[in-house]
Amino acid sequence: MIYFDKVTKRYGDTAALEEVTFSVAPKEFVSIVGHSGAGKTTLLKLLLAEERPTGGVVFFESIDINDLPNSALHHYRRKIGMVFQDFRLIPNKTAYENIAFAMEAAGRSDEEIASDVPYILELVNLADKAKHFPDQLSGGEKQRIAIGRAIINQPELVVADEPTGNLDPINTYEVVEILKKINELGTTVLITTHNKGVVDAIGKRVVTIDRGRIVRDDSDGKYIL
Amino acid sequence: MSWMVIKRMFVTGWKNFARGGAVSAATVVTMTVTLAIIGSLIFLSGMLTFTLNSIKDKVDVSIYFVTTASESDILAVKSEIEKLPQVAEVTYTSAADALTAFRGRHASDHLTLQALDELGGNPLDASLSVRAKDPSEYESIVNFLEASPALSAGGTSIVDRINYAQNKDVIDRLTLAIHATREVGLAIFAIFAIASILIAFATIRLAIYTSKDEIAVMRLVGASNAYIQGPFVVDGVITGILSASLVLLLLWPITWYTGQKTAGWFGGFDVANYYSTHFGLIFLVLMGAGVMLGALASMLAINRYLKA
Numbered sequence: 001m002i003y004f005d006k007v008t009k010r011y012g013d014t015a016a017l018e019e020v021t022f023s024v025a026p027k028e029f030v031s032i033v034g035h036s037g038a039g040k041t042t043l044l045k046l047l048l049a050e051e052r053p054t055g056g057v058v059f060f061e062s063i064d065i066n067d068l069p070n071s072a073l074h075h076y077r078r079k080i081g082m083v084f085q086d087f088r089l090i091p092n093k094t095a096y097e098n099i100a101f102a103m104e105a106a107g108r109s110d111e112e113i114a115s116d117v118p119y120i121l122e123l124v125n126l127a128d129k130a131k132h133f134p135d136q137l138s139g140g141e142k143q144r145i146a147i148g149r150a151i152i153n154q155p156e157l158v159v160a161d162e163p164t165g166n167l168d169p170i171n172t173y174e175v176v177e178i179l180k181k182i183n184e185l186g187t188t189v190l191i192t193t194h195n196k197g198v199v200d201a202i203g204k205r206v207v208t209i210d211r212g213r214i215v216r217d218d219s220d221g222k223y224i225l
Numbered sequence: 226m227s228w229m230v231i232k233r234m235f236v237t238g239w240k241n242f243a244r245g246g247a248v249s250a251a252t253v254v255t256m257t258v259t260l261a262i263i264g265s266l267i268f269l270s271g272m273l274t275f276t277l278n279s280i281k282d283k284v285d286v287s288i289y290f291v292t293t294a295s296e297s298d299i300l301a302v303k304s305e306i307e308k309l310p311q312v313a314e315v316t317y318t319s320a321a322d323a324l325t326a327f328r329g330r331h332a333s334d335h336l337t338l339q340a341l342d343e344l345g346g347n348p349l350d351a352s353l354s355v356r357a358k359d360p361s362e363y364e365s366i367v368n369f370l371e372a373s374p375a376l377s378a379g380g381t382s383i384v385d386r387i388n389y390a391q392n393k394d395v396i397d398r399l400t401l402a403i404h405a406t407r408e409v410g411l412a413i414f415a416i417f418a419i420a421s422i423l424i425a426f427a428t429i430r431l432a433i434y435t436s437k438d439e440i441a442v443m444r445l446v447g448a449s450n451a452y453i454q455g456p457f458v459v460d461g462v463i464t465g466i467l468s469a470s471l472v473l474l475l476l477w478p479i480t481w482y483t484g485q486k487t488a489g490w491f492g493g494f495d496v497a498n499y500y501s502t503h504f505g506l507i508f509l510v511l512m513g514a515g516v517m518l519g520a521l522a523s524m525l526a527i528n529r530y531l532k533a
Contacts, residue, residue: 048445050445070532074444074447074448074449074450076447077444077445077446077447078446078447082445082446088438088442088445089442090439090442090443091439092240092241092244092245092439093240101446101448102446102447104233104448104452105443105446105447105448105449105452106447107227107230109229149446153447
């Protein structure tokens, strides 16, 4: 599904990623671990075509992302659900509208939005907070809304960049459980984290990055740094 | 673009504006000030035109005819002059009318009236007063008159004198002053208009800057550039319409008050009357400027956040 072929990304003289090669199969749950500045976020940015690689090729379902023109990027990004450490909800939209926005952007009809958004709000246990604005929600609630937004269009891949970084242990557990459930339902999940507890709770494949290089790739979910 | 998408852009734009709070309010205030400056420039332009026209109306060239010239010859000259494209108006004053007017002007000056009576008869000439459409045209009108055969009756000139030569200096200076005032006025208008437009642009740009993270998220969830841009443009247009409406509303009491206070200051220019008679034009200019400014500034400001 995802294939990084000798991908290098440099910012000036500094290499954020150096000849990284790895692949992710459909329905896999992969945790990318590493210290801050190891290159985890850069890897996700390349996957989302927020950045272009200096060398190598990134494939998503056999599409070379580098070949995508800017005008086609929004179509490509609709295939991926994105979750961020800082939630990145739109502040002047309610919880309902934040989730609905992803559907609106994908050109879904008002009827689809009216039927799907309440279902997702139920799924993330926030049906009663539909009309709340982000600043009226707790960190855990915000992250659950962000996950709802990420999965509303039933993407083939959900990418989560440090999704539990700003959460307390209880909310971290809830978010991990939601992500595991999403994966069990057939969606590929790729998360970056440096939280050992999260990696152990997931118990799936772990890719370790250090100074821009992949140093370990374990299928049994061990966090070793 | 489907109707559904357009409807969503309008609804989202309106919600963004309504929920914008202090940012929306600040943008409306700045845009209102900008449009108020543009509005006041329209009034200044109207006042300047009115004043210049009043001055121009006071300038004319008079052709005085010899006392022996018949009225029919003078009226023939009048109709010849009226045919000239640069002439705005020609007024005939007979010798008798001139005498009546003279007596009227000197009604309290017994010495002059006594001298006039002692002369016997009417010493004053009949005359034609010519007003050109533009003061710079007087020279060509006078040249035409001097070359015209209509000014001769049986080979003798029926013209006693034309007062252009003695007024030429004044007319030339006035023409120069009018042109200079227009040019300086235009430059001042342009400077103020550009400055106020730049301020409005900067404010909208700042308002959109506060949404840059939001724009980045919209892009990452797969919104197209047009879908992201649309609501911001709608927001800008709403700001423009609201600001223009505020200015149009505020202008009623302001022009009424100013009109009362400045009656007679500018040669009879009535600001309130100008506003009511030119409301259509002012409405179109302010509303058009508001909508254009709002839409264009939003579009340009957001473009920088939509690359790649």
